[in-house]
Amino acid sequence: RWRKCFFSTGEAMDMHVSRVFVNHYFPESSRRHALDMLMQIREQFNQTLQKKEWMDEAARVKAVYKLQHMFLEVGHPSVWPPSAFQDFKSFGGIRDNTYFDNIVATNAFDVQNALSRLGKKVDRRRWGSSSATDVNSYYSRKVNGIFIPAGILQPPFYSPTQAIARNYGSVGSICGHEMTHGFDDIGREYDADGNRNGWWDEQVVKNFKERAKCISELFSSYEVDGKHVNGELTLGEAIADSGGLKVKLLLLHVLSLFTPRQFSWESFLHAYQPSHTDRMLFFIAMGQTWCEKLKPQVSLYLLLHPPSKFRVIGTLSQFAPFAETFRCPVGSPMNPARRCHLW
Numbered sequence: 001r002w003r004k005c006f007f008s009t010g011e012a013m014d015m016h017v018s019r020v021f022v023n024h025y026f027p028e029s030s031r032r033h034a035l036d037m038l039m040q041i042r043e044q045f046n047q048t049l050q051k052k053e054w055m056d057e058a059a060r061v062k063a064v065y066k067l068q069h070m071f072l073e074v075g076h077p078s079v080w081p082p083s084a085f086q087d088f089k090s091f092g093g094i095r096d097n098t099y100f101d102n103i104v105a106t107n108a109f110d111v112q113n114a115l116s117r118l119g120k121k122v123d124r125r126r127w128g129s130s131s132a133t134d135v136n137s138y139y140s141r142k143v144n145g146i147f148i149p150a151g152i153l154q155p156p157f158y159s160p161t162q163a164i165a166r167n168y169g170s171v172g173s174i175c176g177h178e179m180t181h182g183f184d185d186i187g188r189e190y191d192a193d194g195n196r197n198g199w200w201d202e203q204v205v206k207n208f209k210e211r212a213k214c215i216s217e218l219f220s221s222y223e224v225d226g227k228h229v230n231g232e233l234t235l236g237e238a239i240a241d242s243g244g245l246k247v248k249l250l251l252l253h254v255l256s257l258f259t260p261r262q263f264s265w266e267s268f269l270h271a272y273q274p275s276h277t278d279r280m281l282f283f284i285a286m287g288q289t290w291c292e293k294l295k296p297q298v299s300l301y302l303l304l305h306p307p308s309k310f311r312v313i314g315t316l317s318q319f320a321p322f323a324e325t326f327r328c329p330v331g332s333p334m335n336p337a338r339r340c341h342l343w
Helices: 002-012 014-025 028-050 057-068 085-091 099-116 164-183 202-220 235-257 265-269 277-289 308-317 320-325
Strands: 071-075 138-140 145-149
Touching: 002 014, 002 099, 028 057, 028 071, 028 145, 028 164, 028 235, 057 164, 085 099, 138 164, 145 164, 164 235, 164 277, 202 235, 202 308, 235 277, 235 308, 277 308, 277 320
Parallel strands: 071 145
Antiparallel strands: 138 145
16 A cells, blocks of 8 residues: 555656655765766767768768757756646645545646646656656657656766666666667657757668668567567667677776777777776676566566566677676677677
8 A cells, every 4th residue: 555655646646755765865966976977978960970871071060060959967957847736726735534535636736737837838857747756767759858767867877976887787777778879769750849840861861771770680689578679669679789788898997097099999908908807897797787577478578678587598699798798608699700899
């Protein structure tokens, strides 16, 4: 019963509960630290865009512009909406032991808020149905913005005091995942302002689809309970996982060892020899982020997301530094001869 009441309260009074949670568990210093990390990730993604040979100059310029105008909402709304129990007073108020009446009051309050926004300029940074308590993250292609709630900026995913490799491998990969959604199979159709206008020419789209097909076929080859994963349906999430991981590892080693001009894969592969603890921790943190206990038949019907097992195996198998770090034999499942390359 307590669980039902807890989630009902969070759903009905999301910003009220969010504010209480943030005040107790998410200090401003943590928000600034996480925001700095996200801005570094964006800059590294910018460097990645500059090097994509399958994009022409026109598409690259627009992609960089979109990335630069992608806003970042970290932890909680940058401007809190008015939030007090008095907000519900005109709808009967919130009272003890009147569950049904409380639901009516909060629903009426939400409807009034929605109607009050009609005819006004859209607030691109409005959190909508998202809460700062969510253990999740979001990219909205219609406003070109990323929302990273305080709920996921908690241990074990993130802490300002834990190893940087663990932060980047876990929540860093999640943030990079959301950023890559702006350039996945659907996000690529939306411009910097969230308008769906197809800003790539036919040849660039063809180049993208050729590389994306490799990812789709890879995930379609995986089976759960005798049934294949739908690689086309999960393509956007698989692209985001792959792009997010690569950008994060690049950034981790750029920050640790080199300036961006000095960085190369050759120097990366030998950077921590004979010890490569940070690389191992990075990959382990990424894998642990997707640990779950789920019935096989359920995981296949999560629609847009591949089963978590394959989010880890599928993504890491396409990443040469993982095979190098853990010394996977050439030709083994985690070190295949042919890999997919998109972002």
